[in-house]
Amino acid sequence: MNAFSRLRAFERADHRYVYLGTSAIAAVGLLVSQQNPTQLSVLARTGLFQDVLWAVLWAWIALSAAALVTKLMHWRDYTTASPFAATPGTPAAAWLRRGSLAVSCIALVFILDRVVLGTIALAQVSIASDANPTDFLSSLIYMTSRSGDLFLHGIGITIALATFGTIIAFFLALAMVFLRIQQFDLIDNDAVRFLKSIGRGFSKVYSTVVRGTPMMVQGALIFYAGFGVLRAFGLDITQANQIWSAFTAGLVTISLNSTAYMMEVLRGGIESIDPGQAEAARSLGLSQWQAMRKVVFPQGVKNAIPALTNELIINIKDSSVLSIIGVFDLMYATTTVSGMYYRQMEVYCVAMVVYLVLTLVAGRLLEAFGRKLGAEPAGELPSSN
C-alpha cells in the first residue's frame, strides 16, 4: 500500500523525469506484450485495439527520447528553451500528467493480460497435464497441485510443532528460570540451601548442554532413547511406534530445546529488574518467594515478551531439522515430494515461500499479541538458534 502510494506520487509529480519514469513503465509493458498470448488472453483477440495500445507505448518512448535530446541540447536553460518542459501548474503539465497516467494504465493492461491471465492459463494447462512438465513454473504448479495434501499436512504439523512446542517450553522455562535464579536467603536452613544449589546447578547444566548441541542431534537422541526404553519394557516395535511416534518425539525435542533458550531470555528479563523492587518487597516482610512471584516475576516476564514470542518464529524454522527422525513436517513433505518426482529446485522453492509466509504471519500476529500485553514491539525477524 505504501509502495503503491509512493509510486502514484511519483507518477503525479510535475517533475521532468515523468518522461523517463513513464517510459520505463512503457518499456516494461512492451516487453511483456512480446510474450506469446495464451488462450485466455483478451487483448490478443481484439487485434487492432492491441496494436493501437502498442503504438501509444512506442509513441511515449519516442516523445521521451525527443525530450531527452532537447535536454542534452539545453542543459542549463531546459525549463525555458525546451518545448517539452512543462511548468508546474500550467495546462501543459496537466496534459503531461494525464498522458503519463494513460501510458501506465496501458502497461498495466498488458501485464494483466500476459502475466496474470498467462499464469492462470499456464496453471490450468499444468494441472490438467498427464506428465510432469519440463519448464520450472509449470512443473512447480503441477507438483504442488498433485501433492497439495502432503504439503498441507506438512504445514499443519510444522505449525502444531512450533505452537505447542513454544507454549510447553514457556511453562517449562518459567519453572527452570525459577530454579536458576534461586539465591540463599537468611532464613534458609541447610536443607533448603542444598536443594537450591541442586536446582541452580541443574538448570545451569541443562542450559549449557541444550544450547551447546544441535537440535537435530537432540531429536535423534530423544527419539531413539524413548524407543529403546519402550522396547526395554517389552513392547514390540508396532506398540512402541504407537506410543512414541516421531511427532511425539519431535514435540518433546522442540519443547525441551526451546525451554533452554526461553529460560535464558526470561533470566535476562528478570535480571534487568531493579534489585530495589525486591528489596522494597522484602522490607515489607514478604518472603523471597512472595517477592519473586508478586513483584519481580511479572515485571521480568513482561520485559521478556518480545524475545519470548520470537521463539515461536525460530521454532517454525528450526522444526525443519526434526524431519531427520521422520516427523512429517513441511520439510519432510518437501523432501518426499522432491523424491517422488525427482525435481528439487521447484519443490524447495515452494517450501521456502511457505516458511517465509508462515514466519511473516506469525510475526504480525505476535506483534499484535505483544501490544495487547503492553510490551514493546520486537522489530526484525529473529535470527535462528
Added chain:
Amino acid sequence: MADSRTAAAASAGATPLIRVEGLHKSFGDLEVLKGIDLTVLPGEVVTMIGASGSGKSTLLRCLNLLERPDRGQVWFRDQDLTADRCDVNALREHIGMVFQGFNLFNNMDVLDNCTLAPVTLKKMSKAEAEQVALGHLSSVGLEEFAHANVSRLSGGQKQRVAIARALCMNPEIMLFDEPTSALDPEIVGEVLEVMRGLADDGMTMVVVTHEMDFARTVSDRVVFMDQGVICEEGDPEKIFGAPEHERTREFLARYLED
C-alpha cells in the same frame, strides 16, 4: 517537645525498640562498619548524618537485615535478628522502610502498592486493606492518585506513596534511607512535611539524611558517623551548637556553608 517525649520514654523505663551491639560489616576488603553500638527508644526520632561512604546507609540497612552484618547483634525489642533461626520476614513487618529510589512496584497502581503486603501477610481482605491504604494515602495527600500508574507520579509523590505503603503495615518503627536525596530541591519540602507529621504523631524513626535543617528541628537525637564508626551523638542543640569532635565540626562547617 522532642525533649519531653524522650524524657517520657526514659522515665517509663521503656526497653529500646532497636539495639545494635558491636556491628561490623565489610564489602570485600572494604570495612564499612567498624563496631557500631546504637539504641533507639520507642517514640524517638534519630537522624544519622555524615559524609557519603561513612556507613550510614549500610547501618540503616542492617537494622532490618537487608544487609547481613558480619559480626555483632541487632535486636528488635527482645529478638536478635542476627540469630540463626530468627524469622526475619515476620519481624520486617514491624519495621517500615523508605528508600532513596522510592522502589514503588512498577507492575501495580498506587493502591495495589499499598495493599500488597497487608493482603499477603496480614491476611486482610482486599476491601479492608484498601480502606486502610486510602486512609494513609489521604494523610500524605494522595488519595486522588489511588488508581494512578506509579510511572505517572512525580518524585515527591512517589516518595509519599512509598511512605504510605510502609505505614499500611502499621510498623512500630520507620527507617528512612536518604528519602529526599533523589528529589528536585523544590519538592524535597513536601516529603519532609510528611515525615515531620509522622514524627509529631510519635512514630519511632531512624532517618539517614543530608537535610541538616530537618535533623536539627525534628530529631530527638543526632548521630554523626564518620569512616564506619559513630563519631559523636547527642541532642541536636549539642551536635549543631557545640560539637565536641573536630571531625563533626569540619563536616558541619562544610555542609552549613553550602
